[in-house]
Amino acid sequence: MALKITVIGTGYLGATHAAAMAELGFEVLGLDVVPEKIDKLRRGEVPMYEPGLEELLRRHVAGIEGSTGRLRFTMDWAELGEFGDVHFVCVNTPQRHGEYACDMSYVDSAIASLAPHLKGPALVVGKSTVPVGSADRLAAYLAEHAPAGADAELAWNPEFLREGFAVQDTLRPDRIVVGVRSERSEKLLREVYATPVEEGSPFVVTDFPTAELVKTSANSFLATKISFINAMAELCEATGGDVAKLAEAIGYDDRIGRKFLRAGIGFGGGCLPKDIRAFMARAGELGADQALTFLREIDSINMRQRGRMVELTRQELGGGPFLGKRVAVLGATFKPDSDDVRDSPALNVAGQIHLQGGQVTVYDPKGMDNARSLFPTLGYADSALEAVRGAHVVLHLTEWREFRELDPAELGEVAAERVVLDGRNALDAEAWRRAGWRFRAMGRPGA
Template sequence: MIGTGYVGLVSGACFADFGHTVVCVDKDPSKIERLNRGEIPIFEPGLDQLVADNVKAGRLSFTVDGSDAIRDAEIVFIAVGTPTRRGDGHADLSYVYAAAEEIAGLIQDFTVVVTKSTVPVGTGDEVEAIMRRANPDAQFAVVSNPEFLREGAAIEDFKRPDRVVIGVEDERAKAVMAELYRPLSLNEFPVVYTQRRTSELIKYAGNAFLAMKITFINEIADLCEKVGADVQQVAKGIGLDGRIGSKFLNPGPGYGGSCFPKDTIALVRTAQQYGAPIRLIETTVEVNDARKLAMAEKIRTAMAGAGGDIAGKTVGVLGLTFKPNTDDMRDSPSLAIIPALQAMGATVRAFDPEGMKEARHMLAGTTFVNGPYDAADGADALVILTEWDQFRALDLTRIAGTMSRPLLIDLRNVYRAGEVVADGMEYVGIGKP
């Protein structure tokens, strides 16, 4: 498994738990040292125990030098990062291509090389070409096997997936992949075999559709506020339609994370490159970027009226990561909203159960506190940005008594307005009359 980031580490640990022997390789010596000490560099529920169990069983190991592991492997996964490339928005595939060239020089017998990283259509073709140039005599097949892991539920998603997608055009490779995923097929989880380019597009299309669904309900929420409707009831009413479904219909401050922002932009660029622009996704990206800044304006309006001044005011913020049950700060709405509030002259006091270590490097001027009640103490408004479970049953009466102004701005609709008001606070939600 080349790469021990989120995808590589979770996938490697889960494959080992299926009984396979897995070596995870990473160029970062400090990361490998931590893993060999039993320290997990990311927060993912259950991952620490899963890794420890499989290391103890001898099925999982970590190294900076993958030469021997690659030579001996039947399957080599490429699970390196594909961040948005500066300047043009395309996915940066330099790490993928570097891994492909390295693998080509090491493999001996027939080897299946699998792109687990999220890559644009046609990347598998280029990986194959790179390997062929580097080692014309090598026996290998390149396969696409995109991941569909939700941060915070990744182990469950890997072991009980909605589907496994395998893009393969070599019968020997198909047989190897079938054996790899045999534990899942035995339990009748769907394994979908497609052409390689189709598999690559499935990943982008899936993420783009979900991002579009989130953006859709956020715009409906704005309309609900204007016409006096309740977006949660609207979402329930349309989500019961089997053709629509209820998932990803929760309004909020915009999507973030490691996947949706970069994958929607990459799909837009790919579509433009091939002369088939995807207008819906282009608009989704624009609307989501604007939404985060609009939430800062919503906070200002709630605190001081339209166009009001919040200079010198204190805002308590609960939640910094893009979603609960992760320490991932990538493209989190907090990274746009908090600086915007600070630019308006507000002081921000923030708490997050897992994200503050990373946030300290990304949110200059923010005061980080030890808990939700510390964030509320003396604040002129308390804002919920991420719906961590520990924020769902706060003692609102206690909070109201410590705030300069007992105002709760709930950007995740965690609370009901009536209950908040009964506890002595003002309430502003998303998409509410």
């Protein structure tokens, strides 16, 4: 008999995972405790912008004309427990307020709510990013509180989704990692992921601690690489070097690679910053804090980039206060192809300049509503052209394709002054210069 799958939590991770499981042919039941989310999903609407996700959802949500009907949503834990063979936990693990540590309350609540309804053999699979050691604790809780006892097993299967590529990363993952304690758990997860494995996705079987460490280790490595090139950008500015050429040269070394070597205003979002801080906090709890002290400097370099962009903007405006200066900010999301503004470097820079008296106008292709909610006092425009109108300086802070394809000459006609600062080292410097713009990019003082 075909496996039935449930997904607990229907945010960014859960909604994507539920739709992808339906696409792979499974009957899927998603659960959330927020009625508005459930209502939206039942209509085939996604609660966030993610390319391809709404189309995938509508292909499978029950009740939508032409759908397979394989995907339904509920708020009933009893229905969930009775329905599913494999239960994926996809709830959020944010940073604790005022601390570096991870807030496990959503995961703990999900397991506590599910356990009483596991009356027969079931596999609960954690996908949330959690501190190492959490799976051991949660497995013991399940065995003690589920009516099925030891037949209610736990596995850990970290997610590696990239915002903007989440559908692709779920259906065709570059690796599948499962932390298991029994052959039965491994067999069930091999059945769940049979299609991507047949298509070439590596399937890595490990223990609980290793599975928990994979995601935070990967994010810490990426954060290190990004902050390394940003540190080199500081040195390039001090010496007259060009960080873009430096990155190109070292990127040809296949031990290093070219990805994540574009200097700029640093990383943000809901994962990298909070994950490396939680990693440091957990290492301290385990008495291994010295192993990760380097991550404090990685975090510091990253946050420093935002202040450096503010100061670079001040320099280009003559070095005085921002009062009376109009600043156009292109980009609000932390990365392109997303509407996510959590810990967005772009909005942080915009907010700092606004607090120092600048008249800031922001435009972003997808993140305007979320940006307005977070920073209601900033100005917003309906297009890049309107954002630039009357501006004394233009800041490019999120590398959307739309911004790379802008016509510098057209923008120059409406700007008060033709000064552009590329905070992502992604624009065509020569094209902007030919249109009469003074062009600056971080780590490229001669550009």
